[in-house]
Amino acid sequence: MSAISLDHLTLSVGGRSLLSDISLDIAEGAFVGLLGPNGSGKTTLMRAILGLRRPQAGRIAVFGEPVGQGHAAIGYLPQTHAAPPDVGLSGRAFLAASVAGHRFGLPIVSAAARRDIDWALEAVDGVALAERPFSAMSGGQRQRLLIAEALIGRPRLLLLDEPLISLDQHQQHVIVTLVRRLSKEFGLTVLFSAHELNQLLGAIDQVLYLGGGAAVLGTVDEVVTPETLSRLYGTKIDVIRASGRIFVMSGGEHIEREHHHDHAHL
Amino acid sequence: MLTYDFMLRAFAASGIVALVAGAVGYFLVLRGQTFAGHALSHVGFAGATGAALVGVAPLWGMLVFTLAAGTGMGLLGERLSGRDVAVGIILTLALGFGLLFLNLNTSTTLQATAILFGNVLAVSAEMLGWLVVLGAAALAALAAIGRPLLFASLQPELAEARGVRLRLIGTLFLAITALAVAQSVQIVGVLLVFTLLIGPPAAAQRLTSRLWPGLALACGLALVQAWLGIAIAYYSDWPVSFCITVLSALVYFAALALGRRT
Numbered sequence: 001m002s003a004i005s006l007d008h009l010t011l012s013v014g015g016r017s018l019l020s021d022i023s024l025d026i027a028e029g030a031f032v033g034l035l036g037p038n039g040s041g042k043t044t045l046m047r048a049i050l051g052l053r054r055p056q057a058g059r060i061a062v063f064g065e066p067v068g069q070g071h072a073a074i075g076y077l078p079q080t081h082a083a084p085p086d087v088g089l090s091g092r093a094f095l096a097a098s099v100a101g102h103r104f105g106l107p108i109v110s111a112a113a114r115r116d117i118d119w120a121l122e123a124v125d126g127v128a129l130a131e132r133p134f135s136a137m138s139g140g141q142r143q144r145l146l147i148a149e150a151l152i153g154r155p156r157l158l159l160l161d162e163p164l165i166s167l168d169q170h171q172q173h174v175i176v177t178l179v180r181r182l183s184k185e186f187g188l189t190v191l192f193s194a195h196e197l198n199q200l201l202g203a204i205d206q207v208l209y210l211g212g213g214a215a216v217l218g219t220v221d222e223v224v225t226p227e228t229l230s231r232l233y234g235t236k237i238d239v240i241r242a243s244g245r246i247f248v249m250s251g252g253e254h255i256e257r258e259h260h261h262d263h264a265h266l
Numbered sequence: 267m268l269t270y271d272f273m274l275r276a277f278a279a280s281g282i283v284a285l286v287a288g289a290v291g292y293f294l295v296l297r298g299q300t301f302a303g304h305a306l307s308h309v310g311f312a313g314a315t316g317a318a319l320v321g322v323a324p325l326w327g328m329l330v331f332t333l334a335a336g337t338g339m340g341l342l343g344e345r346l347s348g349r350d351v352a353v354g355i356i357l358t359l360a361l362g363f364g365l366l367f368l369n370l371n372t373s374t375t376l377q378a379t380a381i382l383f384g385n386v387l388a389v390s391a392e393m394l395g396w397l398v399v400l401g402a403a404a405l406a407a408l409a410a411i412g413r414p415l416l417f418a419s420l421q422p423e424l425a426e427a428r429g430v431r432l433r434l435i436g437t438l439f440l441a442i443t444a445l446a447v448a449q450s451v452q453i454v455g456v457l458l459v460f461t462l463l464i465g466p467p468a469a470a471q472r473l474t475s476r477l478w479p480g481l482a483l484a485c486g487l488a489l490v491q492a493w494l495g496i497a498i499a500y501y502s503d504w505p506v507s508f509c510i511t512v513l514s515a516l517v518y519f520a521a522l523a524l525g526r527r528t
Contacts (some may be wrong), residue, residue, distance in 0.1 A: 050427045070429025076425035087296065087420060090475040094420060097477075101417025104428040106409050107477065133475040149424065 001065050003157050003189035004027045004049060006215075009058035011041060011048055018044050020213040021058070026191070026206075028063075028156075031183045032217070033200040034193035036210030037233060037255070042193040045077065045210070046159045049191075050076060054069050062157060070102060075150035077143075077160045091115060091129035091137070091145050120148040123185075124178060139169035147178065157189045158182075164199055176203045197224065198245045224248070267500050268427035272387055276506075279389040280492035282401040284462060289408055291448035293439065296345035297419045300464045301350060302339060302440065306447045308357035309335040314381045314451070315367035324381060325396065328448045331360075336444035340437025353360030384507045385453030386496065396451055404445040413436050416477070429520040438479045453492065454507045461507075462488050469521035487517055 002025035011019045018041030026032055034042050047053040048263040049060055051067040060067045062074060084243045087094070099113040109117075121127050126144045129137065137145065143163050150158055161180065164172045176192075180203040194200055197207070197220070207224065208217045211232030216223050223229075224246055233250065240247040248255055294303050306503045309468055310328040317327020339353075368378050380388065389397075408415075417425040418435050426432050450459045466487035467480075495510035502509070 052426060069427070074427070076424055076427045078421070086298075088471045088475050089296075089420070089477060089480075093475065093477045097413075097416045098422045098424060098428070101413055101425055103413055104410055105413050107413040107416045131475070149421070156369075 001028060002026055002061075003030070003063060004191070005061040005064075007059040007061070009048070009060060010056040011053065012046055012056050013041075013044055017056075017213055019210065019215060022215045023058075024208075024215060024217045026189060026208070026217065028189055029183070029187050030205045031180060031190045031203060032192065033197065033204040033207045034191055034210070035195075035197055035207060040210040040212075040232075042210060043161055046076070046161055046191065046193070049159060072153055073156045075153065075155035076156045077146045077150045077163055079160070079161045079165065087134045089134055090131050091121070091126070091134065092131065093129055094134050094145060095120065095152065096147055116152055120151045122143075123151055123182065124148045138171075139167050140174060143167065143171075143175050144178065147175075147182070147249060151182070151186075154186075155188070158191070160190065160192045162193050162195070164194055172199050176200060179203070197248065201244070201246065220246070267497065272389075273496070273500065275389045275391065275394050276386045276496050277493060279394050279397050280386050280453050280496060281489060282397050283453045283490035284337065284466075284492040285485045286401045286404050286446045287450050287459075287462040288488035289405060289469075289481060290464050291442055291463040291488075292470065292481050292484045293408075293415060293419060294443060295464060295467045296416075297439075299440075299443075300460070300468075301353065302336075303443055303463050304449060304460060305339075305353050305357040306332045306336055306440075306444055307451055307456045309360040310444075310448055310451055311364035311381060311456045312360040312367065314456075315364045315371070316376075318373075319367045319371050323393075325393065325448065325452065328451060329400075329445070332444035332448050333419055333441055335360075336440035336447075338438055340440040343432065343433050343436055364386045380455070381451070382455050382457050384451065384453050384458060386453045386506050389452065394453065397452065400445055400449055402447070404442050405447075407438065407442050411435055411442075415439055454510055458507050458511055461514040462492065465518045466491060469518045472521040472525035491517065 004026040006022050007023045009019060010017065012026065031051050036042055042045060046052060047061060048055055049067060051069040051071060068130060095117045096109045096113065097107065099109065099116055121130055124144050124147050126148050129141055129145050134142065147163070150160070163175055167175065176199060179190055179192060182188055192200065192204070201220065206217060207220050209223050209229070209232055212234045214232055216228055216232065224239055226237055226239050229248060235250055238249045240249060285447040294300050313327035313331025314324035317324050400476040407525035409509065414430045416436050418430050418432055422432055446463060447459055449461050454461050467484035469487055470480050474483060490512050491513040495513050496506050498504070498509040
């Protein structure tokens with residue numbers, strides 16, 4: 001069974017079509033890098049898979065079931081700007097808030113919830129974060145904690161939206177390696193959006209490239225070619241491979257690097 | 267000091283309000299919505315003076331206006347976030363209307379300073395009863411939505427994905443805030459609600475990184491400030507609200523200095 005199945009999916013935001021008539025299947029257990037230019041619909045696709053955005057047409061199924069808000073099989077890491085930076089609560093309190101956080105009542109942490117939290121922290125090698133205030137954590141530590149949070153409830157699919165943003169190169173590598181290990185260890189299917197392909201090389205099984213309303217899924221060698229990317233970006237793209245890295249260039253400009261730069265100023 | 271009925275009522279009323287303000291304020295600080303609390307109290311000023319104009323107790327006008335404004339702000343939700351200028355102009359407009367209503371009021375029983383700066387020593391037995399009822403309602407409602415509110419405050423997008431209705435929770439919370447503001451005004455007045463609603467929770471969040479100890483500390487600090495403020499006022503003859511604001515500032519800046527958060 002596929003983990004994610006898109007069937008003639010069309011998604012638009014504010015009347016602008018982001019994806020049109022996409023059909024593809026992501027196999028269970030696959031670690032898929034989600035790439036594409038800014039505004040190509042990476043976040044929107046994730047929100048649609050979560051059931052937070054209705055498709056204009058077509059269907060999305062997760063493990064064979066239609067999507068809907070609050071799907072237990074999906075763990076989600078939203079882009080970091082969503083987290084208020086000045087929260088002084090500890091990592092443990094932060095995680096506790098999300099355990100059964102959709103139910104009404106007092107935020108009391110049950111013994112079972114406490115075990116879930118301990119398990120999730122251990123799974124990400126983040127036990128040391130339990131007592132640390134969120135506001136005192138580094139970017140990498142915050143992402144580690146948010147990955148632990150995504151694991152609570154033991155999902156089978158992880159949707160990670162730009163977890164590498166604003167991390168230095170070493171931290172990026174640490175986070176990608178961690179997600180790779182979790183994917184193997186728990187048989188998790190992972191959809192991992194990023195700005196630069198090189199951050200994910202060697203870890204991902206497949207890449208899902210979005211652009212110009214289209215989407216292409218396949219191995220890096222299949223998808224990251226001048227022909228395919230030129231079609232997706234709608235402009236002439238060169239793909240240069242050098243010392244194990246891949247550079248996607250447009251008219252001599254490193255386009256991914258440029259996106260990254262843009263984001264640093266947001 | 268405790269032989270006077272009005273003093274006992276002042277301690278009881280400020281005690282109830284301090285607990286409500288500490289608990290509600292904890293979430294206001296956590297959500298970064300302290301300005302909303304400030305705005306609601308100013309909108310309440312127009313309600314309080316308007317009610318007096320038509321012969322109704324100021325508390326009820328206050329309550330109607332803050333509840334309407336809180337619910338409205340909650341329903342506008344995202345569209346209002348970051349619109350500090352718009353909220354600021356509306357709260358100024360409300361103060362302006364409050365001034366107009368005061369001006370139109372020919373009776374001498376209404377004291378503007380009592381609404382602006384509070385008058386806890388004048389709390390009647392009937393008012394005390396209403397504070398108990400409103401306080402219990404606010405705390406019960408907060409307890410009912412506590413869990414999704416905390417989740418939505420820390421991780422709104424994740425909470426939404428897990429099935430929390432953000433707008434519903436946000437609107438209910440601002441309605442609860444409206445209740446807390448209307449009550450706080452009875453103690454410290456429109457202009458000084460920060461002193462009970464924001465000061466103690468902000469200090470508490472500096473001092474502990476755990477949830478329940480933080481909530482307890484926020485309520486405890488508010489209680490100590492209110493009671494100590496009344497006691498100091500009794501012996502010094504300074505205004506009660508002044509004493510409470512001084513304590514609130516002292517506690518907050520001490521917490522900043524001592525805070526274990528690095």
